[in-house]
Amino acid sequence: MKKCEKETIVAITRPFNRVDEAVSIVESYGATPFIAPTLELKLTNTESLKSLIELADDLDWLIFTSPTSIESIFKFYPNFGELINENCQIATIGHKTQEMANEYGLGTDLVPDEYTAEGLLESFKEININNSLIGLPRTLSARDTLPEGLEKMGADVILAESYESIIPLDTVRIEVLISKILSSEIDAITFTSPLTAENLFKIASDEQIPELVNKLSNSILTVAIGPITDKTLKKFKVKSIYPNKYTVQDMMELLFENI
Known part of the structure; x- marks a missing residue:
């Protein structure tokens, strides 16, 4: 497994009770997870x-x-x-x-x-x-x-x-995530369902959305878990990649192959 040579911050948007596997994989690559659930179950x-x-x-x-x-x-x-x-x-x-x-x-x-x-x-x-x-x-x-x-x-x-x-009642973490994306403090971001992507854009202001799309498409590696989530990101004009097998493990492996 190739470790990250420089500090790499990976945003995880899945619900709190589903983050453990993703966090573990990110840390195993020597990267830093930034947990900001855009979805609550x-x-x-x-x-x-x-x-x-x-x-x-x-x-x-x-x-x-x-x-x-x-x-x-x-x-x-x-x-x-x-x-x-x-x-x-x-x-x-x-x-x-x-x-x-x-x-x-x-x-x-x-x-x-x-x-x-x-x-x-x-x-x-x-x-x-x-x-x-x-x-x-x-x-x-x-x-x-x-x-x-x-x-x-x-x-x-x-x-x-x-x-x-639903969108989490406390949206502070999502707002901080948006701020970090806009200020280029995030290197990669993962989306594991259409709603994790949609909710991010629901919280972003109309003024933030154009630059948010620009950053996610050009400055940040945006990775979807599969084609359905990728299609949702495309709806927002965000460029993303997704693995051949639609699992968190495969999504993360693809991320670190391309970071």
Whole structure:
């Protein structure tokens, strides 16, 4: 592993409870992490989640798109593993989500090669899910690509809000991050979801945005975790790169190959 020869500061925008892996990797390269979450995940026991739990024994598939949805269910329903029927199959997007599903004893039957909604839909093309009842707990701010794609395949999808993705109530760290970007005190920045990028621009003032885009595109190495986040950055006219495999580890390796 090649260590950074000069002091390198890498901004991490993912939620506080998700920063440990990124921080560890940044420090292993001899760089300094600057933690400034632009996103907060709030676990919620909504009416739609209660409805999903009531139908747990009837599910043919249960899809988890992030570890947070698993954490939420088991926080509010610790015996959830006993509620789902033994024939219910579990699909997860990403190895971290798979690991958490296994930790809670759910097991995993399907993990797509590409860690996106599109990748999971591609995997389901090989499976007959016509008339299947599929539970999909997630944040409602997520894209509609997955539920709409599953319904086109003939499945009945129960969409349940298991957590909220919100801008942190305390935005001081985000404001400091914007200031550091504008004053060229950051060498690289990582975005692990579309909302981590969108929220940064929501906090920035209209006067700051043009220079923010300029710095992120030309002076700072901007790295997205995958093509969906990269597409969001492009919407703001920010140039970024992303790895072939959409994980934090691969994102960080790409960053330090290009810094």
